[in-house]
Amino acid sequence: xxxxxxxxxxxxxxxxxxxxxxxxxxxxxxxMFWYRQxxxxxxxxxxFSYDVKMKEKGDIPEGYSVSRExxxxxxxxxxxxxxxxxxxxxxxxxxxxxRGTTDTQYFGPGTRLTVL
Amino acid sequence: xxxxxxxxxxxxxxxxxxxxxxxxxxxSVPPYLFxxxxxxxxxxxxxxxxxxxxxxxxxxxxxEAEFKKSxxxxxxxxxxxxxxxxxxxxCAVRGANDMRFGAGTRLTVKP
Numbered sequence: 445x446x447x448x449x450x451x452x453x454x455x456x457x458x459x460x461x462x463x464x465x466x467x468x469x470x471x472x473x474x475x476m477f478w479y480r481q482x483x484x485x486x487x488x489x490x491x492f493s494y495d496v497k498m499k500e501k502g503d504i505p506e507g508y509s510v511s512r513e514x515x516x517x518x519x520x521x522x523x524x525x526x527x528x529x530x531x532x533x534x535x536x537x538x539x540x541x542x543r544g545t546t547d548t549q550y551f552g553p554g555t556r557l558t559v560l
Numbered sequence: 561x562x563x564x565x566x567x568x569x570x571x572x573x574x575x576x577x578x579x580x581x582x583x584x585x586x587x588s589v590p591p592y593l594f595x596x597x598x599x600x601x602x603x604x605x606x607x608x609x610x611x612x613x614x615x616x617x618x619x620x621x622x623x624e625a626e627f628k629k630s631x632x633x634x635x636x637x638x639x640x641x642x643x644x645x646x647x648x649x650x651c652a653v654r655g656a657n658d659m660r661f662g663a664g665t666r667l668t669v670k671p
Contacts, residue, residue, distance in 0.1 A: 448603070453601075477658065477659075479661075484569065484663060485663060486650060486661045486662055486663040486664050487604075487650065487661040489658055489659075492658055502658065534603055534604065536604075536659075548594065548606055548609060549604075549606075549659055550606075551596075551603035551604040551605070552603050553601075553602055553603045554601075554602070554603050556601075
């Protein structure tokens with residue numbers, strides 16, 4: 445059974461703190477993704493990675509960075525958390541269907557982050 | 561660029577009634593389309609996907625979707641709603657190396 449896990453289900457941080465969100469997949473997938481989900485806006489892509497040490501900006505990368513040192517692990521970093529980063533964060537992974545196209549994405553349970 | 565639009569942010573049906581959730585796509589290439597479901601406090605789970613093999617796609621939990629190129633649509637249906645179907649549903653289209661999601665439709669099922 446495929447599995448994507450995220451380090452925390454709920455997280456409360458203070459403004460200005462550095463925040464790490466961890467995601468691990470056990471499917472040997474090449475691609476990994478970080479989204480944030482806000483009511484009425486659906487899922488918005490923050491960053492994705494198609495290989496170890498490789499990363500690409502998504503639609504809303506400002507205020508975030510990522511790290512992928514190992515194939516199975518993809519970390520999202522909030523360098524200095526702000527209240528407008530309060531959101532649900534979802535990690536996903538997928539294999540590649542040739543020529544860089546992504547297959548079905550598998551999602552983790554999400555981390556609900558509150559920044560006070 | 562590929563994109564999807566979900567018509568209706570909230571849909572309410574009675575238990576046993578037909579479920580119809582609407583999705584229209586925009587794509588410059590033959591699209592790969594997906595429907596995902598999200599139950600409260602959970603991640604997204606794949607319901608079904610269209611990959612050009614057949615226009616009518618059957619998924620899990622009795623859901624199906626029909627790809628209509630002439631209407632650029634990929635609507636999700638279920639003949640008879642169950643209370644357990646209450647969730648948020650997302651339509652998505654595969655991009656070059658990512659996925660583009662709609663804003664979501666919250667389905668409420670009334671007893």
